[in-house]
Amino acid sequence: MNDYVEKQKDSYRIAGSRVSLDSIIFAFQRGASPESIQRSFPTLSLEEVYGAIAFYLANQQDIDDYLEASNTAFSDMEKRSRSKYSDWYNRLQVKRKESSFV
Secondary structure, eight states: OOSSEEEETTEEEETTSSOBHHHHHHHHHTTOOHHHHHHHOTTSOHHHHHHHHHHHHHTHHHHHHHHHHHHHHHHHHHHHHHHHTHHHHHHHHHHHHHHHTO
16 A cells, blocks of 8 residues: 555555544545544544545545445445344334424
8 A cells, every 4th residue: 555544354544543544535525624634533643644635546546446335335234234124223213203303
């Protein structure tokens, strides 16, 4: 990878941390500045945030493909969970509606 990003199993992390590259990139794509991103992740230095963004920009197509695959996998897992535990999700939805009227 580089000094700022490492691949751990099937995900990218900021080197030496538990912060996912996904978190940094999603904030960057929403228009957050590196300084704002760093404030959201105080365990990271500003240099690490800039390094992660530079890594993304240098490998944008590969990382975009990785993010899309991750989103697809999460959506599939969510659909299976909602199907398997539909009663629980229905009860949760009812409780949420009840609490929104308070």
